[in-house]
Amino acid sequence: MQAKTWHLGDSHQSLVLASFGDGLPEAVYWGPPLPEHEDLPSLAAASATDVTGGMVDRNAPISLCPEASQTFPGQVGLTGRDAEGRTLLPRFRFESETVLEHGLILVYTDTDLELCLVLDLSLTPGTSLFRMQTRLESAREITVDWLAAPVFQVPAHIGDMIEFSGRWCAEFQTRRLPFAPGARTRDNRTGRSDHAHFPGLIACSGRTCNTSGEAYAFHYGWSGGHRMVAEQLADGRRQVQFGHASASMKRDRSFSTAPLYATYSGAGFNGAAVRFQRHLRDHIVVGARQPRPVHYNCWEAVYFDHDLEELKAIATRAAGLGAERFVLDDGWFGLRDDDTSSLGDWGIDKRKYPDGLTPLIDHVKALGLEFGIWFEPEMINEDSDLFRSRPDWVLGPLDQVRGRQQLVLDMAREDVRAYLYDCISATLAQNDIGYIKWDHNRVLPVVDAAQTEGVYALIDRLRADFPHVEIESCASGGGRIDFGILERTQRVWLSDSNDALERQRIQHEAALFLPASVTGSHVGPRVSHTSGRTLDIRLRAWTAAQRHLGFEMDPRELSDSEIATLKEVTGWWKANRDWMMRADILRLDASDPAVVAEQQLAEDGARFVVFAALLRASDPILQQPLRLTGLDAEARYRISLINRQDAPGLSRGAPLLKEKELDVSGQYLMSHGLILPWRFPETIWVIEGHRQ
Numbered sequence: 001m002q003a004k005t006w007h008l009g010d011s012h013q014s015l016v017l018a019s020f021g022d023g024l025p026e027a028v029y030w031g032p033p034l035p036e037h038e039d040l041p042s043l044a045a046a047s048a049t050d051v052t053g054g055m056v057d058r059n060a061p062i063s064l065c066p067e068a069s070q071t072f073p074g075q076v077g078l079t080g081r082d083a084e085g086r087t088l089l090p091r092f093r094f095e096s097e098t099v100l101e102h103g104l105i106l107v108y109t110d111t112d113l114e115l116c117l118v119l120d121l122s123l124t125p126g127t128s129l130f131r132m133q134t135r136l137e138s139a140r141e142i143t144v145d146w147l148a149a150p151v152f153q154v155p156a157h158i159g160d161m162i163e164f165s166g167r168w169c170a171e172f173q174t175r176r177l178p179f180a181p182g183a184r185t186r187d188n189r190t191g192r193s194d195h196a197h198f199p200g201l202i203a204c205s206g207r208t209c210n211t212s213g214e215a216y217a218f219h220y221g222w223s224g225g226h227r228m229v230a231e232q233l234a235d236g237r238r239q240v241q242f243g244h245a246s247a248s249m250k251r252d253r254s255f256s257t258a259p260l261y262a263t264y265s266g267a268g269f270n271g272a273a274v275r276f277q278r279h280l281r282d283h284i285v286v287g288a289r290q291p292r293p294v295h296y297n298c299w300e301a302v303y304f305d306h307d308l309e310e311l312k313a314i315a316t317r318a319a320g321l322g323a324e325r326f327v328l329d330d331g332w333f334g335l336r337d338d339d340t341s342s343l344g345d346w347g348i349d350k351r352k353y354p355d356g357l358t359p360l361i362d363h364v365k366a367l368g369l370e371f372g373i374w375f376e377p378e379m380i381n382e383d384s385d386l387f388r389s390r391p392d393w394v395l396g397p398l399d400q401v402r403g404r405q406q407l408v409l410d411m412a413r414e415d416v417r418a419y420l421y422d423c424i425s426a427t428l429a430q431n432d433i434g435y436i437k438w439d440h441n442r443v444l445p446v447v448d449a450a451q452t453e454g455v456y457a458l459i460d461r462l463r464a465d466f467p468h469v470e471i472e473s474c475a476s477g478g479g480r481i482d483f484g485i486l487e488r489t490q491r492v493w494l495s496d497s498n499d500a501l502e503r504q505r506i507q508h509e510a511a512l513f514l515p516a517s518v519t520g521s522h523v524g525p526r527v528s529h530t531s532g533r534t535l536d537i538r539l540r541a542w543t544a545a546q547r548h549l550g551f552e553m554d555p556r557e558l559s560d561s562e563i564a565t566l567k568e569v570t571g572w573w574k575a576n577r578d579w580m581m582r583a584d585i586l587r588l589d590a591s592d593p594a595v596v597a598e599q600q601l602a603e604d605g606a607r608f609v610v611f612a613a614l615l616r617a618s619d620p621i622l623q624q625p626l627r628l629t630g631l632d633a634e635a636r637y638r639i640s641l642i643n644r645q646d647a648p649g650l651s652r653g654a655p656l657l658k659e660k661e662l663d664v665s666g667q668y669l670m671s672h673g674l675i676l677p678w679r680f681p682e683t684i685w686v687i688e689g690h691r692q
């Protein structure tokens with residue numbers, strides 16, 4: 001059968017689509033780049049599969065939208081009903097194609113059902129991510145229960161998947177599962193991308209590790225909760241589908257998925273991770289302040305207990321440590337002395353700030369810091385003037401279970417958005433504010449795409465009118481992290497855990513998608529408020545210095561030696577941030593499972609820094625050599641252990657790096673690895689490398 005074919009590819013990967021008999025296209029190849037002379041019609045012809053006893057006479061393709069009408073034996077790409085409740089069984093036929101410089105738009109129609117399916121497919125130039133989106137138009141009102149973004153097949157030798165779960169203060173937990181007959185489905189009904197449901201998946205082989213092997217990585221760029229299906233069909237083929245959480249679909253004439261980003265890597269998880277990191281940093285995030293300012297956030301210092309003179313003293317100390325931005329957290333508005341009241345009443349609390357915020361802002365600005373402020377716009381407390389006047393603005397029934405004593409505003413309403421715009425814009429217009437921490441501390445009572453679209457519209461309007469104001473996405477920490485929110489925000493608060501040991505793991509896993517420049521990481525109090533652990537300032541400071549550095553403790557608790565360490569690490573971070581905030585974060589495969597290690601490699605490859613944290617006592621008594629990655633095998637590098645003075649007295653031997661610098665080839669570093677001094681658990685080595 002004659003096939004139409006298309007190729008989307010670059011030097012990293014090729015995706016070949018074929019459409020047979022005007023049917024929906026299917027991927028007949030996705031993997032390493034094909035040679036230019038590859039004959040696409042031959043690939044299409046070669047994709048034909050056999051049938052035998054017990055099978056239907058033709059295997060339904062895993063097309064970009066698998067169709068029930070083709071007797072597809074698994075999860076289909078579209079399920080819906082017409083006005084009378086009858087199941088829709090579309091048979092889409094080719095209508096048109098538009099070939100763009102880096103992509104194509106394919107239009108398919110079902111004339112009987114008056115449906116039009118638009119597949120918007122592109123490969124991002126330079127960053128090599130497929131960006132795939134499906135739109136469905138209907139001449140009549142229909143109910144859609146499921147619409148998948150363009151569906152991908154993963155090959156049979158890719159037997160595992162790594163998926164993401166987590167919880168408050170323990171975000172980005174990864175889990176490796178084997179593909180097995182049947183579907184693995186994740187349906188996030190929280191209404192936000194959520195701690196427990198980061199919208200990503202990595203399909204890989206059993207041998208794939210950070211630095212080698214094959215990986216197929218996916219991210220759904222949507223903040224309202226996603227549904228994922230990773231399915232092994234009874235015939236052994238595997239498909240991956242992403243779309244909006246099932247409950248967010250409804251009756252309409254037009255439906256669209258968010259963009260699904262996907263990439264193939266032949267260079268381990270890192271090969272995919274750096275594409276997500278670079279694309280997010282350079283093409284998704286807009287308007288991030290450069291250089292990234294050292295952040296101070298007062299939440300864990302004062303909570304709701306705001307006192308102007310105390311806050312000024314804290315700001316002065318933070319500035320002395322090297323902070324360049326001061327963020328006034330929750331507690332400045334309404335009558336908010338705890339978390340039971342005032343959300344929705346965005347006027348300054350005159351009891352705490354009789355002369356408004358100006359005296360604090362003036363003080364902060366005089367210290368040379370930018371001023372930032374906290375909002376939680378989508379939320380409302382019953383104990384608020386807003387609730388007393390507009391209880392009808394609440395999303396969902398009033399007798400719903402509360403979350404942190406709060407309810408949610410219906411962001412689909414124009415009047416709700418207008419009210420919030422007026423409150424926030426007045427605060428921004430009347431005060432010299434350069435930054436908003438935008439919080440979201442509970443899950444939604446109902447899943448509804450209109451809620452997310454409403455939030456996007458509000459942020460877009462504020463960004464258009466206050467383009468100099470940077471926004472941080474926070475939702476009790478990492479509850480809203482995805483490419484959708486990051487198209488309109490510049491930083492994420494990765495977790496409410498400032499415990500450096502927890503943070504090591506969380507930020508390491510998040511680096512599978514997030515670059516350092518958007519990932520907030522703060523030096524917390526000596527005794528962590530969320531884990532009760534006491535951790536040394538060196539581990540706390542260097543851990544935060546691996547990402548967008550900030551402080552969050554009460555700086556008045558710091559001892560002289562803690563101050564000295566913090567100033568030193570902050571000085572180091574400032575001296576290195578220009579290249580480090582643009583570096584690739586490469587996760588290292590440490591042979592010691594107690595070690596979390598990563599290498600931040602400069603864009604030009606001329607320098608790098610390695611952070612190797614020891615989370616607990618190692619099993620073997622010797623430190624195992626730490627192998628680096630991504631270097632030029634032929635080049636020589638000068639290596640220095642920049643915090644070698646931290647080696648404890650129990651390190652009695654003479655590993656070279658404890659005494660001096662080492663000059664070796666990239667090949668040695670990548671194949672043999674570095675021998676580091678013995679150390680206590682809960683410590684970190686920091687190693688710099690410069691190409692000679």
Ligand code: DGJ
Pocket residue numbers: 299329330374439441474475476477493495496
């Ligand atoms: C949750 C955030 O993650 C914290 O950092 C802080 O802003 C509180 N909310 C304030 O209520």
